[in-house]
Each structure stands twice: as C-alpha cells, then as structure tokens.
Amino acid sequence: MTDNTISPLQQYITKTAANNEAILIGYANIKKLHSIAIILGFHYSDTSYFKNTFGIAQRIYEVNAKSNVVLDKLRSILKKENHTSYDKSVFSVYGDMRPYIEAAGLGGFGRNGLIVNSQYGSNLLFSMLLTDAPFETEEIHRGSYQPCTYCKRCIDACPVNAFENNQFNTYKCFISSLRGCKECVTHCLNANGMVGN
Ligand code: SF4
Numbered sequence: 111m112t113d114n115t116i117s118p119l120q121q122y123i124t125k126t127a128a129n130n131e132a133i134l135i136g137y138a139n140i141k142k143l144h145s146i147a148i149i150l151g152f153h154y155s156d157t158s159y160f161k162n163t164f165g166i167a168q169r170i171y172e173v174n175a176k177s178n179v180v181l182d183k184l185r186s187i188l189k190k191e192n193h194t195s196y197d198k199s200v201f202s203v204y205g206d207m208r209p210y211i212e213a214a215g216l217g218g219f220g221r222n223g224l225i226v227n228s229q230y231g232s233n234l235l236f237s238m239l240l241t242d243a244p245f246e247t248e249e250i251h252r253g254s255y256q257p258c259t260y261c262k263r264c265i266d267a268c269p270v271n272a273f274e275n276n277q278f279n280t281y282k283c284f285i286s287s288l289r290g291c292k293e294c295v296t297h298c299l300n301a302n303g304m305v306g307n
C-alpha cells in the first residue's frame with residue numbers, strides 16, 4: 111500500500127480516525143465477506159490500576175465510548191459516499207478480530223494470547239468497521255511478525271505460572287484475572303518500550 115494508490119476517501123477515513131484518538135489504523139481485505147475491514151486500535155491502560163478490577167472495567171468502558179465516537183464518524187462518512195458499513199465494537203464478542211488485525215499489519219500474535227504491536231505492546235483494544243468501499247489493504251501473511259521470538263517477559267511475570275510447560279492454563283489465568291491480574295500485559299508493554307501514561 112503506497113500513498114499515491116490511496117483514494118482521498120481512504121485518506122480522509124484514516125485522518126478522521128487518527129484525529130479522534132485511534133493510535134493504530136489499518137485495512138485488511140476479508141475476501142470471504144467481500145468486505146474491507148477498517149481496524150482501529152486504542153491504548154487502553156496505564157500501569158497504575160492493574161490491581162483494581164473495577165478500574166480496568168471502567169477504563170475499557172471509556173475506551174469503548176471513545177471507539178464508538180470514531181465508528182460513528184466513519185460510518186457517517188461512508189454513508190455519504192453510498193458505502194455500506196457494519197461495525198464491531200471493543201466489546202463485540204462475535205468473531206475473533208485478531209487475524210484481521212494481523213492481516214492489516216498492526217501486530218502479531220503474542221504468547222499472552224493478545225495482539226502485540228511493535229510500538230505499543232499488547233496494551234491495546236481494537237474495534238472494526240466492515241465496508242464495501244474499495245480501499246487499499248495490507249497483505250500481511252499470518253506469522254510474518256513474530257513479537258515473542260526473543261522475549262518471555264510475560265511468562266516470567268505471571269504470578270500463577272499460567273504458561274507452564276509451553277501450555278496456557280486458562281483456569282489459572284481466569285482466577286487470577288478476576289483479582290485484577292494483568293501482569294503479562296504490563297510486562298509486554300514494558301518490553302516494547304511504551305511507558306504507560
Ligand atoms: S493475566 Fe495474570 S494470571 Fe493471566 S496470564 Fe497474565 S499474568 Fe498470568
């Protein structure tokens with residue numbers, strides 16, 4: 111994808127999202143749905159409330175509200191240009207957005223089960239808009255970016271050893287997460303050089 115192949119409409123979409131606090135914006139072609147996915151990434155936390163489950167839920171809610179503002183604006187722009195749009199919010203539980211996030215070049219699959227971005231680590235929340243607009247897309251293949259090759263900070267940081275024997279123990283993590291644990295995310299953030307605000 112090069113700048114001179116990107117339509118004014120796509121440039122406008124990207125600019126609008128960036129001006130409304132989306133820190134990552136990418137495009138992926140979902141061939142089976144004959145749609146283009148516009149992926150939006152938002153920074154969602156700092157390191158100060160990881161022991162506070164309510165704080166985490168509240169912050170996710172705030173990011174969802176921020177994301178919905180952007181989704182509304184993008185839907186409105188697309189509608190004016192007679193394009194369809196269908197969005198998946200930060201809270202959407204239907205479908206897994208991670209393959210599309212990776213295809214859009216916004217990160218790779220991390221050991222912690224989350225998308226890891228080279229700049230922001232895994233402290234991100236994503237939303238998505240599907241459209242029939244003919245936008246340029248990235249063609250990133252699965253596994254092209256391997257964020258964890260030289261890193262195991264999340265494994266070392268996990269207080270309940272949920273990554274034991276190269277397998278992820280969902281039950282251990284779930285119980286610990288209920289108490290507000292996000293150590294793996296925090297350390298991934300640090301590993302990737304992003305300092306929480
Ligand atoms: S959320 Fe906590 S318990 Fe779960 S894998 Fe991460 S560090 Fe371990």
Ligand code: SF4
Nearest residue numbers: 220221258261264298
């Ligand atoms: S902390 Fe390191 S190993 Fe764990 S998900 Fe992040 S980059 Fe991968």
